[in-house]
Amino acid sequence: MLPEKTIERLSMYRRVLTVHQEKGNDFIYSHELASILHLTAVQIRRDVMLIGYTGTQRKGYLITDLIQKISEILDDEVSVNAIIIGMGHLGKAISNYFNSNRSNIKIIAAFDKDQTKVDRIISGIKSYHIENLNKIIKSDNCKIAILSMSPKDAQNVADALIYNGIKGIMNFTSVPLNVPETVYVENYDMITSIEKVAYYVKKN
Amino acid sequence: MLPEKTIERLSMYRRVLTVHQEKGNDFIYSHELASILHLTAVQIRRDVMLIGYTGTQRKGYLITDLIQKISEILDDEVSVNAIIIGMGHLGKAISNYFNSNRSNIKIIAAFDKDQTKVDRIISGIKSYHIENLNKIIKSDNCKIAILSMSPKDAQNVADALIYNGIKGIMNFTSVPLNVPETVYVENYDMITSIEKVAYYVKKN
Known part of the structure; x- marks a missing residue:
């Protein structure tokens, strides 16, 4: 298994590569990718080597191949079904x-x-009452849930999700969740991010 | 200057401590804080020592004192003014x-x-046309901006913000921004987070 930071960077590389490809480019140098993402070229070459791909010194990485290679690492062969809980502003966004x-x-x-x-239908997605959670998760073989609801029900909803077979949770509620070890939780809290920005602004 | 990850954790500790205090508790052990946040007690003791605070072995950390100490590190003496660009669903959230x-x-x-x-007034905040950026940033001495707008104008808006004195940007647009070294940018991209969840679900 690759480290979390590597996975994050691979996901970012793929997005930048896709944009670069849509602009009509076939190749990209590690230093170009580095400059767009404010990373070092060494970091990028290390990550790319880690997933078993190499470019040519003269032309850099062949974009289609590198996207393909990253997708083999990140993606399932079929698309992955996710559900979202909470269709307030954040859920819609x-x-x-x-x-x-x-x-x-x-x-x-x-x-x-x-x-x-x-x-x-809200923001292009069919919205159900929370009571139907069980039925939908099972019938559509969902493994991933996004929590964008109010914090106070977060643990209860997480428990229900896990009971019904959810294995990964993207948690936007700012409530730390108790989950079994077999479930992966990624937390995101806006206030933490903005407090970090404020700290570095103060220090600079 | 403290490392980014330490700053993130201190911000999380403070939030958990505040909730714990509101529940009527005066003290907390490092292992309790660790268990709530799914970290190790060693990690927490290391962070807390780093900011020059110590608890007692018998009772743990005095919550008011630890909150106070973290606030001295993270906060400015006066509150910090921030602005937000883009009042779609994400901006409102x-x-x-x-x-x-x-x-x-x-x-x-x-x-x-x-x-x-x-x-x-939208979501409790006075909303202005983007043309008034300059005037408001100056008159309210804003140093921090949150970008929750569409990606296509992100770099132009960032340039205008920096020109008018913004020193820290929380960037939700998924566009990598070019900024001078004196400006701190924190990026957040939902798709990266959710691709990470999908990767670990696939691997487990």
Whole structure:
């Protein structure tokens, strides 16, 4: 298994490579990729070597091949179904973002407990009442859930998700979740990020 | 200057400590904090020692003192003014989140180029047309900006922000920004996070 930071960088490389390819480029040098992403060329060459790919010194990396290689590492062979819980502003923002970016991960259903937000299409995604969680997860073989709901129900919803077979959670609620070791949780908290920005602004 | 990861953890400790304090607790052991945040007690003791604080072996850390110490490290003496650019769903989600969580950072103005979103209060924040950027940044001494707008204008807006004195940017646009070395940028990309979750689910 590759380290978390490597996985994050591979995902970023792929996105930059795709944009570069759409602009009509066939090759990219590690130093170009490095400059776009504010990393070092050494870091990029190390990551790319780690996944068993090499470029040519003269022309750099062949973009299609490198995208292909990264996709073999990151993606499942078939697309992965995810669900999202909480269709407030954050849930809608995430859904729109996914709809407008190519990804191997598809958000196939949304859930909310607010009656005005269920049994309709919101941001391109069919939204169900939270009571239908069990049925949808099973029928669509979902393994990933995105939590964009209010913090106070987060642990209860996480418990229900895991009970129904969810193996990975992207947690935007800022509540630390208790999950079994077999479940992977990625937490994101906006306030932590912005407090970090404020710290470095203060220090500079 | 403390490492980025330490700053992130200190911010998380403070949030957990605040919740713990509100529940009526005066003390917390490093192993309790560790268990809530899924870290090791050793890690927490190391971070806390790094900022020059120590608990007692018998009772653990005195919560008010530790919060105070972390705040001295993270916060400015006065609250820090931030602005947010882009009041779509993501901008509203971030604004609501800040309004409902105590933080030393205050979002004092929002900007959008959409006429229907300007000259009114959105999610508790006064929203202006982007043309007024310069005036507001100067008059309110803003140093921090949150970019929650569409990716295509991101670099132009970042340039304008920096020209007008912004020193730290929280970038949610997924576009890598070119900024001078004196400006700190923290990037967040949802797709990277969720691809990471998918990778570990696949591997487990």
